[in-house]
Amino acid sequence: MAGDRPGWSGVVHGSWGDLARIRALLDAGADPDGPVWDDERPLHVAAEEGSPEVVAELAGRVTDVDAVNRGRTALWNAVYHRRPDNVRALLAAGADPWRPMMAGWSPGRLALASPGLFTLPGNEAALSGEEAAMAAAAPRLTEIFADHLDGLGLACVAGIGAAEAVRRLDATPFAVTEAGPCHEPPRPDDDLKIVGATDVPGGCVITQPWGYAPQLSEVMAPLSAGTFAYGLYVNPKSGSQGCVFRDGACEKWDLHPGGDPFPDATAREVLAGHLTSGNAVAYTLAYAGLRPPDGRAVQGPPDLWLRLPR
Template identity: 35%
Template sequence: MGLLFSDGRRVTSLDGTVVRGVRFTGPNGQPGMAATEQAVGLIPLDPSLQHSRRSLFKTDVDLYLAELPPAGDAQLVIEWPDEGIAEVRTPIDVAALRAASGRALEVWPGLDPPDPEELPRAFMTAEMSGPPTFLAPPLTRRQREALRREEEARQRYVPRADWQEMGYRDWGDAALIRARLEGGAPPDAAVGWSGTAPLHLVAEQGAADAVTALLSHPVDVDARDDDGHTPLWYAVHGMDEATVRTLIDAGADVWTPQSGPWSPGRLLLTTPLAPLVQGLPETVELPPEEVAAQQTADALIAAFGDNPLWTEGLGICFVRGLSEDEVIRRIGADPAQCPRTDLENAPYDAHDFDESLRYVGVRRLDGAPGGCVITQDGYMPSDNAVLRAISAGTTAYGVYFNAKGGTFGTLARDGEVVESEEIGLSPQESDPTAYWNFRFWQRKPTFPHGAEIFAYACAAAGLRISDGQEGVDRRTPRRWVALPPRLQR
C-alpha cells in the first residue's frame, strides 16, 4: 500500500484496497457536525525499521487521523472490491482517541492552524514503505515497552488520597510516601492484615526519610499492631541506625517490653547500636549471665566468618567430641577407605541428586570441646537414623535448609532423638531464649546468612569452636562416606 489517492471520500491504494474513511456520528446516531465521512491514511509499518510481521494474509498498519474526531460514535469503514471483500465497519473508541491527544507533543509550537477553506480537496503521496519522512518512524516493541514503563513510573508518583497498590518494597520509597501524603492519604490508616499502620511498614523497611515524612503529620509514634509491636520494634529488627534514631528522637517508647522481657531498647543493648539507648531515662541494665550468654552466641556466629555461606538444600550435622574416624565407624564404614578429597574428586557424581543422598562428608572441627561436622546436599544429616547412629554417648544436632522453604533442626542425645523444631524464624514470646541470643530476630543481620543457624546448632550439640568456616564450606576437602542401606531414607 505504497501509493495512496484521496478524493475527499475515499483513499485508494495501488493494490486495489479501498479505505473509505472514518464515519463520525452524533449521540443519536446522526452525522456529526464535522463531516459525514473523513478520509484518512493507512500507512504500513516499515519492515526495515523493525522485525517484519507481514505475511500473505495480513499486514500491521498505523492509522493517522488528519484531525481530532468530535465526541460521539465513530466507525472505521474499509472495503476491497477487487478481492470480493464487502464493506466492513469497526467501532472506534473516540473517547480514548481524544484522551490520547491530551498527551500529544506539539512539534512546531506557535504555528497558527490552517484555514479550512485553503485546504486541498485531494492529495497524493508516494512512499516506498513506511510513514512519510516528516513523521517519526514507528516505535519498536522495545521502545513502546520503555514508554510504558516511563508512564507507569510517572503515574506512580501522582499524588493520591489512599495507600492502595503499595507493594512491600514501596514502603521504603520516601518520594512515594510523600506523594501519597500530599494527595491526602491518611497517615495513621490501618494498611495491613495485622493492624499495621504506614509508620510500622516504613520503619520495617529502614526508610528514615519516609519515617520523617510520616512524623510530620499527626501520627502515634507508639502505635501497636495486632501483635503488640510498635514501629520502633520493627526498626530495631531492621538494624537501620538512622530509622532507629529518628523514632527515638520523636519520643518512641524504648523500654516497654513487647515480647516477653524483650523491649526495643533491650534488644539494642546487645548490638553495636547500644549507644543510641544507653543513658536514656529508665535504661535497663542487662544481667551478667545474659551478657555472657550473648557474648558466647556472638562468638560462635563470628566463628563462621564474613564470607557468604552456601545453605540452600544443605544438610549439616554437628556432633560433640568425636574424631573423624569414630564418626565414620559409627556410620558403618572403614576409615581407611575414606580418604580426604574435595567435592570434584568425591566417589560419587555431585550433579546426581539421588546419588548424593547416599554419601556424607565428614570433617573435624577443633574447639573446647570440638567435634565433627557432617555435610550433605540433602536432608540425611538431620534424619533420625543418622543422628541415632552417631550420637551414642554424646550429643548431635542436625539441620536441613529446605530449598522449598523452612529450616529444620533435630537434636539427638545418647542415641535418641529428643527434639525437632523449625528454627531461624523471628522468635515469639514463648520461644527459647537461645532464639533471641542467636539473633533469629535480626531481619538485616550484620553476619552472613546462615551463620546464626550454624552457631545455634553448634551450641545445641555442645561444641565451642573458634573457626568453623572450613567445616561448612562446600569447597573444603573432607572424607566422603557411603551411607549403608540402614541409614538411607
C-alpha cells in the first residue's frame, strides 16, 4: 500500500525500516503527525513494523508521543506486536507505559503477558489467574497450529465435553474408521452435516476441515448454552471469520481473529490477539480457554464424527 497523503507518497509497508528515506521525507515536509494511508499515524505504523531508529526519529518530531489512534498509542502498538527495540525507543522518548486504553490493557499491563519489557509498579494490577493461564498456554498453541488451514470450520466450546455436545446438537455419533469422513474436499449434499468432536482440556472442539458448519448459529447457539464458544471459518476467499456466542445467543459476529483488535474489542479479545500473533486457530482456542495437547482436535482424526440433524 502506497502512502496516499501529501508528503508520504510512495511509502509502503517495507519503508518504515529505512531511516534515510523517512528522514528525507520529513525534511521535505511530510507531516510526522500524519495521517498516512487511510487513518494511520506514521509513528503508530513505525512502532508496529519499522526499525527503532525510524521510531526514535518520528518520536522526536511528533507533537505528542502518546497520541491515540484507533484507541491506542504507538507504544501500545509496539508492545502488541512484540517489538521490544521499538518499545525501548518509545520509552526513551517519554511514552507512558501505564496509560489506560483498549479495555483496560495499558501498554505496560499488556506487556506482563510477554515478560521482560516492564517492571510492574505496586499500584498496577497483575494478570488474573485466567489471564495468566491464557498467556502460559498460547505459545504452545501457536507452535502446534502454525499451518494455515484454508476451508476449516471450528467451534471451540468452554466447559463442556464431546458427549454433552452430541446431546445439545441432537446429533448422531458414529465411530472414526478408515472408511469414515476424511480431510478431503467435500462431496455434494452430505458433507456439511458431518462434523468432528474431540474432548480437550478446558472443553471440546467441534471441527469440519472442509466447511463452515461449526460456526453457524444453529450449532453455536445450543453449544454455548450456559457457557461461551468461539466460532471460526478460515474462508479461502476472504480470510478468517469469527463469532462469539454466549449463553445461547450471538454476542459478536463478523470478527477477524488474528487481526489487530478493533477499538471496542473486549479485554479477552485483546489478550488473545496479542498472545497468538495473527494465528487464527490458536486465537480461537486461546479465547475459549482450551488447551489441546497436540493438533489432533483440529487436524484430525476427532474422537468421533457426528451427523447433524437437518
